[in-house]
Amino acid sequence: KAGVTQTPRYLIKTRGQQVTLSCSPISGHRSVSWYQQTPGQGLQFLFEYFSETQRNKGNFPGRFSGRQFSNSRSEMNVSTLELGDSALYLCASSLVGFGSPLHFGNGTRLTVT
Amino acid sequence: DQQVKQNSPSLSVQEGRISILNCDYTNSMFDYFLWYKKYPAEGPTFLISISSIKDKNEDGRFTVFLNKSAKHLSLHIVPSQPGDSAVYFCAAANNAGNMLTFGGGTRLMVKP
Numbered sequence: 001k002a003g004v005t006q007t008p009r010y011l012i013k014t015r016g017q018q019v020t021l022s023c024s025p026i027s028g029h030r031s032v033s034w035y036q037q038t039p040g041q042g043l044q045f046l047f048e049y050f051s052e053t054q055r056n057k058g059n060f061p062g063r064f065s066g067r068q069f070s071n072s073r074s075e076m077n078v079s080t081l082e083l084g085d086s087a088l089y090l091c092a093s094s095l096v097g098f099g100s101p102l103h104f105g106n107g108t109r110l111t112v113t
Numbered sequence: 114d115q116q117v118k119q120n121s122p123s124l125s126v127q128e129g130r131i132s133i134l135n136c137d138y139t140n141s142m143f144d145y146f147l148w149y150k151k152y153p154a155e156g157p158t159f160l161i162s163i164s165s166i167k168d169k170n171e172d173g174r175f176t177v178f179l180n181k182s183a184k185h186l187s188l189h190i191v192p193s194q195p196g197d198s199a200v201y202f203c204a205a206a207n208n209a210g211n212m213l214t215f216g217g218g219t220r221l222m223v224k225p
Contacts, residue, residue: 004156006156031211033211033212033213035213035215042215042216042217042218043157043202043204043213043215044215045212045213045214048211055211056211056212058212090156090157092156092211094211099145099162099164101147101159102147102159102211102213103159104149104156104157104158104159105156106154106155106156107155107156
């Protein structure tokens with residue numbers, strides 16, 4: 001079974017630009033979550049989608065948004081990029097229900113210059 | 114306010130011995146706990162989990178212990194192998210949600 005696939009693996013953007021990251025979950029997984037990892041803040045929850053609806057949202061500004069498609073694939077978008085947005089962005093998918101662990105992709109490394 | 118804490122940034126263990134990684138949490142609403150292993154340039158890999166109705170869960174060389182009264186969990190790896198060298202994260206969730214709160218991680222080094 002293929003794992004969680006994230007594209008692209010690496011991105012370099014300039015301040016003020018916007019970026020879209022893509023995530024394909026494990027087949028059969030309908031919940032997709034996004035996390036940001038930085039050296040200073042560690043792994044932080046961004047948002048979760050299930051059945052094309054945002055179920056939970058972390059404490060991030062509105063510049064961070066996402067969506068999920070009917071095939072469970074998900075995208076996240078960051079607008080008006082800031083230097084502090086440089087991070088590893090991780091997507092995770094899971095089955096629905098208690099006791100279903102999240103399975104992570106290898107992430108997209110975003111560098112903002 | 115860190116709700117999940119891993120107070121040891123690093124741990125060094127000899128091959129074949131036991132590795133014990135610790136995690137403390139403050140939110141009593143957490144009812145599901147997980148451990149992940151992470152290699153550089155890869156995403157976290159799920160290792161083992163435990164729900165709050167249990168105090169122990171085993172999977173091969175990995176055992177997780179949960180002490181709800183102390184709000185403490187630990188991961189035991191026996192025997193430790195050099196391939197176990199990685200950063201280990203504990204994470205917690207409540208109400209079956211997929212919003213995980215992670216600890217800061219512990220770097221485990223297993224020496225041959």
